[in-house]
Amino acid sequence: MLTIEKVLVIDSVKEMIMESTVVLDKTVVDKLLFAYDSEKSVLAKSVLEKIIQNQEIARTENIPLCQDTGLVVCFVEVGRNLHFDYDLSEAINEGVRRGYIEGYLRKSVVAHPLKRVNTKDNTPAVIHYDFIPGNELKIHLAPKGGGSENMSALKMLSPADGREGIIDFVLKTIKDAGGRPCPPLIVGVGIGGNFEHVAYLAKKAIFRQIDDASSVMEDRLLEEELLDKINKLDVGPMGLRGATTALAVKVESAPCHIASLPVAINLQCHSARKKEVTLYGKKA
């Protein structure tokens, strides 16, 4: 019987939270540097410069990149050979609790959407599970900010709307959002599935590496066309106009009903914080 110690899960989650909220991944910084070099607008350049300076200060002085240290979202892949004699979600939430308290991070979760009483430890996280072959437990984690999440959107298109309908909806969503979701953005687009699955796909899309491309040709072409068109919208960094509205577009697709063309857009701000860890099962 293979298992992973509970304390290892707790500590890994805690460390991912404390690290990701302070250190922006180098692949994201590289995209920002590239955008700074190519941006022509003076104001847009000044905004990008401050965003780049900010991540340097955050990293070297151990200050959170952004005051919105998010609601934690996890995609967990569980190896089929693993057995847990404890509640895995509870262990992840214990890691969240410790990370937010020990890391001096903002607690931004309320227990009920209408009563709005803060849970004071940023739990619970939103956790998605999937099974994979083997002996590993993979946890992909993102402290997701509220500003960009609020500007996300979902629409059930008709199959006749097709590719053009998808592009129009994505462009309208980003244009209307303007500076509110803190561009430059990473745009996650889900297409297909059904009502709830398409939102899951859009979220999954923003967990991809910023510099990768879809392995599905149709989706890859859509990513390229959308990135080009989004950056021609002239929204710009923080909505102050310019050529840098999105750093990347990620499309995830799934089979769907003959009557449907679901589309979801999940926006990720420039403070694109995420981490992943792989833990290996050991004999209990």
Add this chain to the structure above:
Amino acid sequence: MERKLNTPISADVIKSLKVGEEVLISGIIYTARDAAHANMVKSISNNSAPPFDFVGQIIYYVGPTPAKPGRAIGSCGPTSSYRMDKFSPFLMEKGLKVMIGKGERSDELIKEIKKQKAVYLIAIGGIGALLSKTVQSSEVIAYPKLDAEAIRKLTVVDFPAIVAIDSEGNSIF
């Protein structure tokens, strides 16, 4: 070159601020976001005294991370302003003159800014670490139970912002 401003910002200076201008603010600013706005408007509407005298003052929309030992404040960048659109006209009628946040505001709010000869500034979202370096002191002065959403009195030096809606109602967006 950024223009230096000291708080409180006088009516004449507010009038002279033009959309797109980059400014550096020094002095006292007050923090309030969603819950503090709702509470303030409710208590003033019930004829209770406001939690602080905001006439002619600056309200900054922020909910900072907790301050680490030895630091004045944690990460403290702006939150989205549109969520305060419901409350700001009421506060401007009562004398609020300067708001700092991020992002677009409603057309009604722009009209009200023009009417009240107020000004809306934006700080850059997601640069809370950099902005924290401009904060010299921070003191919770109202609604301590709201934690991050409590009202704080901040002393800042050279806090960077951009004029987004000027007193003539011109908008940067």
